[in-house]
Amino acid sequence: MQSDAAKANPSTAFPGTGAGDGAGGPSWYPPLLISADDLGARFLEPALRDEALALMERITPDPYTDYVSAFMREGARRFGPGWRYADIITVLLGLSDVLKPRSYLEIGVRRGRSLCAVASRAPSCHLFGFDMWQAGYAGIENPGPDFVRGELERVGHQGPLTFVNGDSHKTLPEFFARNPEQRFDLITVDGDHSAEGARQDLLDVLPYLAVGGAVVFDDIDHPTHPELLDVWNRTVADNPCFSSWSFRGLGYGVSFALRRF
Template sequence: MPNGRNRNSTFDAGDMADWYPPLMIGAEELGTRILQPTLRAEALALLERLTPDAYTTYIAAFLREGERRYGANWRYADIVTVLLELARTLQPAAYLEIGVRRGRSAAAVAKQAPACAIIGFDLWQAGYAGIENPGPDFVRDELRRLGHQGTLELVSGNSHRTVPEYLVSHPNARFDLIVVDGDHSAEGARQDLLDVLPRLNVGGAIVFDDVDHPAHPELRAVWRDIVADRPDMSAWQFDGVGYGVAFALRRHG
């Protein structure tokens, strides 16, 4: 896994003094890009390439109806639109995801950064959220069809055990992009964030889903306390429509 800064979002002054923190693009600017109608069109096109399920079919219909009612001024973001823009901008070499399910988030990254090394952690719970959860072989097939060329490792089991075990066994592993979308209890989400945040490269991004989910109102405070309020992070959050999503870029080490 790569070490050091994400060169696509940071400035290297060489032998000069670091007058500014190295991050060259902030979360607010990337958030503005994420809300553009062209990105919603990209998200819709990606959903239509994936094997459909009830949720992706619903989201695709939601996107079409939002555009029909409100046009180009409609503001909407979710984990797919966020990851499409972050992966395009950062061009991550290494991506870690907690909560893979059917591979929708990983697909967004693979589409924009096909050579990215991906590692994902999931319990593969049958019938998760009332939808079929086919398991790691299904995810491998989805990413292969999208043209993913990088390495793919999918780890089964509880993230509170498997993620720390992986990080201990890979002490030099660092990531340009991380998604935490697994355990939605306050303590579980907190632990996942604390486990992976030290491995985020300067200039890299961490994404946290469902910050406005009515069944999990505690997640908003978890995100703020663990990530968004840190002085070394540049954070952005979208809520009010859908279940909400947030991300933050590491400004300095």
């Protein structure tokens, strides 16, 4: 069965190619109709930044979201509408608009900000959140799944919600062993920040990303985790199965890639 992401804008079957239209003709190209670079450029538009700010006003504030909101507002104030910025929230908002995901997997839920970004755009999406719920993670209160459920209610999520608690290096293989046919329209990897751990999370989920779907990888420009950019490049960006885009130079950086085939 073709996933919803495979029917969305990035990968709509081109009429007459035989890619899903029953024509029986050749499929000369992989099914993407837009590149990650093209989408990434759109995700830098000021309107999406304003929508990210509006989202953070809807959810429970914490010191980090307050800081990021102030950073974004000050950048726009000082440098005007041409100021370019992207992070995991602007990217997830943009991808959710384009892909209209029915299924979303996230590694590293924490307080639910990224889940809320997807849910605010795709309220019926089935959300799968994998986390260890470490107390005081990164110096900020980490209340757990019930808190995240409340955050999702704030942004109007109406779809199914599945939390998988524990170490992703154990829970992901177990989950996919039980659900080998599962495919996701959108995936975020933002859990284990060690080089080997992040690489393993990517390798565990990439086979289950639908063609035309997107995988998001955070913190590629984080000064404490400089190895993450190399992990992304070696595992995803250099892989011809993907069309990849990255933003660096401000904040902690973010990447995403569309699956071509």
